[in-house]
Amino acid sequence: MKLTLNGVERDVESPPLTSLLAVLREELGILSPKAGCQQGGCGSCTVLVDGEARRACLIPLASVDGAEITTVEGLGSPDDLGRVQAAFNDAYAAQCGYCTSGMLMAAEGLLRTNPSPTREDIQHTLGGHVCRCTGYVKIIDAVELAAGGVA
């Protein structure tokens, strides 16, 4: 099977029912998505599948054969942060950082379809993404900032 991972086509050897999360982390060395619960409950493994934010732990590899996968590694680099990355950094939206990758990808997915989300839109998108440190306010501020809002 094949995936287009952050713009690069990759052959994949894992068995077809392996979760996309395990394929990314254990076979392809993409470590930004985290195994927070592996039950779809925490959001920390969220990636974009053909542009849509989805939970990699719940996706069998076979169902995304040929798909385009975007992870945090594809958003930018330390010298050239993507808009959501820069906003999260500027707004202090990460504390321990473990949920951050999932938050970033959910935010990126939202902004690709809705460039000017309301605060309610952001809250709705981040619903089900668990952060135990920050209390969410700075995360929501960061998404507003990334969208060009007034956070």
Next chain:
Amino acid sequence: MKAVGARLPRYDGVGHVTGQTTYVDDVRVAGMLWAKALRSPIHRGDIMRLDTSKAEGHPGVHAVVTHADVPKNVYGHLEALGVPADEPLLAEGEVRWKGQVIAVVAAEDEATAREAVELIEVEFEEKEPLFDPRKAFDPDAPQIHPWGNWYNHFEGEMDRRQIRKGDVAWAFDQADTIIQGVYRPAAIEHLPLETQISLSVPESTGRLTIYSCTQAMYFSMGVVAAHLQVPLNRLKLVGGTVGGGFGGKVDSATETITALLALKSGRPVKWRFTREEEFLVSSTRAPWHIEIADALTDDGWILGRKTLTLHDSGAYSRFSPYGLTKHSFHHLGAYTIPNVHFDGYVVYTNRVPTTAMRGFGVTSVSFAVETHMSRIADTLGLDPFEFRLKNANRVGDTTANRVVLQDPSTVPIVQAVAEAAGIELAAELRTMSSEPRTGDLLPEHLVSQQVLEKESH
């Protein structure tokens, strides 16, 4: 002083937003095995038979450890201070909580390790479990440990943490009203996004490198060295990047066992709790049973307080005595009470052992005290802010354990709470300060306390 007041970038901020921060789960080493545990499916009972031979023979399994593999199986954090250890690393003979680890397997992958755990044969004879610290506290309750259900190693080998101050009998004799309450804050799971995890790597030098999510690196190092009976220079611990802790990563959950498995198999071994394990078997904030009785005057002075606190430690004591000690120091809340009688016990139950969580031992008693203060105000028909400000700590007041307060913050905090809640305080309350007591705020029962405290200092 350029940093004070400035918005500086987080040192780890760019790492977090680029996915480059390396948590334990992100450390890559060749030949790594995965660990899975056989845990007690019952709350309390004797282990009648334990046979790991089929698991050991399962293809892909490289090591299985039980209590027999641990050089020093029973170890306690406070052993160096003379407190006997009470908790085995791996259960031996008896299990005392559902989820207690009995044996752990290291295998090529998680699925193989899970299969092998299923092949371990174990038989139990169940005993009646106890889940309520008030019931476990009764002298005729079933005994969870050979020495009973109370931790009995406070200083002087006492079975309780006790505080005595002033003349509590006088206070209750003088009181117009006695108001009692029972408060039972429940257990809370810390719920870090990163579950408990460690990775132990055997090095060619004979040392072990241990990657850990611990919040307390040197505790963990000492715990591993003690169980393994190796000098500290055999261990290199790597940590400091914690995916959320909140107190739940102070105890060493996995490091010692991955270290044992790494030594036995000669391979790197990782153990990452599932979310289910994190919820069900990782330590929690303790449940408490707190009984308060206050001796009050009708005009709202607290003359005395009697408190009985039971700290549910779960099956083993861990850091609970420390938590109870902090609890005892804070059991008057932010208020001055001259006559005090406090007895606190660490009580064993058949629950998961409890541990630190944000304000270790203090949040529980703060909840109890503030709820009690509101109950008193309601019962006596007093304004809850005025009642708190009247009894608030002031400069020169003494705490239950006789610390003379130099800079108490009760008054400004109560004022700030009122303001935040949109409640307008009377002018004399709004302008009150923490200055030493005089006039109406220095009734006779507090004069004598202050004189006594001056004499003793």
